[in-house]
Amino acid sequence: MNPFLPFEWVLATRFLREGLLQTLFIIAGVALGVSVIVFMSALLAGLQGSIFKTLLDFQAQIVIKAPDEAPRSLRQEPDTEYATRVQPGAQRPRSLDQWQKVRDTTLAMPGVLVVTPVIEDTAFIVRGDASIGVGLRGIEPESYLRLIALQEKIIAGRADPGSTDVLIGRDLAKDLGLVIGDKLTLQAAKGASVVLFVAGIFDFGNQGQNKSAVYVALRTAQSLLGLPGGVTRLWVKVAAPFDAEITAQQIATQPGIQVESWIETNAEFFKALSGQTLSFFIIRLFVGLTAALGIASVLVVSVVQKSKEIGILRATGTTRRQILGVFLLQGAMLGLLGSLLGSLLGWGFLIAWRGFAVNAEGVPFFTLEAGPMLYLYVALGATTVGVLSALFPAQRAARLDPAVAIRG
Known part of the structure; x- marks a missing residue:
């Protein structure tokens, strides 16, 4: 032993x-x-x-937007009975009120890394006889590329669109036969249109994004949609993505805004x-x-x-x-x-x-x-x-x- x-x-x-x-x-x-x-x-x-x-490659962790428009019935005369049925109308793109102030206040909160202004709406790409509906996204590249991995997903061209540029997905480029330098017409739902040149082609590995998302400069989207100086969204990136709901509740204490976290948006997931x-x-x-x-x-x-x-x-x-x-x-x-x-x-x-x-x-x-x-x-x-x-x-x-x- x-x-x-x-x-x-x-x-x-x-x-x-x-x-x-x-x-x-x-x-x-x-x-x-x-x-x-x-x-x-x-x-x-x-x-x-x-x-x-x-x-999170193509989705904000927190989105700040203007409150949805609520329908209101007409003022009723006293002692008069009405049989009314008020239906909500379709939501139209609206600028976030005092978005610069909201951005600065949000950016000062602990745990918030990036806040970038975005314009989101639907539009049509017109090329020859083809007309395809797409999700238009106007971005400010300097801050947006720090929040979304667009730079990493570019397979041709560049990720920072200028005033006459547009970025499109790989599948959309294939469907329309587009390559870098080709031009197309981007038309808003209200009829305004602009001719842009393909400056970048991206691949998010997601067919929905590759077929339907297009990126333009923020000023181009503002001009096309008639929102001079306005934005429809503020996208937020936080240090702890799984605590995004807590941060969203803190941001929502500001008046006149509506806030959603990616956890709430993907609740079923x-x-x-x-x-x-x-x-x-x-x-x-x-x-x-x-x-x-x-x-x-x-x-x-x-x-x-x-x-x-x-x-x-x-x-x-x-x-x-x-x-x-x-x-x-x-x-x-x-x-x-x-x-x-x-x-x-x-x-x-x-x-x-x-x-x-x-x-x-x-x-x-x-x-x-x-x-x-x-x-x-x-x-x-x-x-x-x-x-x-x-x-x-x-x-x-x-x-x-x-x-x-x-x-x-």
Whole structure:
């Protein structure tokens, strides 16, 4: 016996070596469970991160706009009964009142990084006999490109439109046969039109954006829509996107504005995402329970097999606490060794996935990231599960009566 090692450690490792086949099987089982947890955790984080990035590539985290126009009935004469039915009319593009003041006040709030003015409305692209409805977006490139990843999505040309420029999506350019430098006519719903030149073609990886969104300079949109000096939206970027709803409520305390966060706008998506997260949690929970039952069953068998040895140890002065420590230590060792091997397997699965799940261009569908903290948490979790799994067998071993155990 090594005099430098605790008694419990020496005895625990001896018991594990004597039942080597059982030990290897349970370590392999724990390792497989841990590898599944590592892979699924990285998969969930990568998938959700990719979805969030895709959404926020072309969507504001917070949108400030003018309140919707509410219908009002005509003033009624006293003592006169009317049978009236007031219907809301279609919303028209309206400038946000004192938008510069709202922008400056919002930008001064903690956590707000960028506030950019935007004009949004519908328009038509006219080219030859073709007339296609599009979503017009007038932008101020200096601030807008700090909020939306338009610069990264440009596949031809540039991302900062001038007064006679327009940016269009890849699919729209393909449908209309447009390339950089071609001209088209952009016509507003009220009939005003302007001739613009294609200065950039973008690809957001989203068919809806690539087919229907066009970008022009803010002043061009103001002139086309008859909104001199006005904007219809203020787009906001915050430091913590998942706290956008809290920031939106703070912004909404300003009078005469309506505020929406991307969390509110994508409420159904977040519900689906919560269901996905819950499903992954349940799967990981059952994997952990399976590993726990495996460790517990092996240690229960070990207690039965080693009952005579335990009885002799107790008869020669080994305390209940030491016997308890031996089996708890075995559980911790099984959990830790299984987590180390499982982390290595999980890392291998992630490497294999990165080489397998790629598109035709060889680019991964989304990035799987498993940082050091994930492996640390998994190792701590598996070790804790091992200790908890060993608790019942350890208590059973500690309670054995020496005389009864020795008699068999």
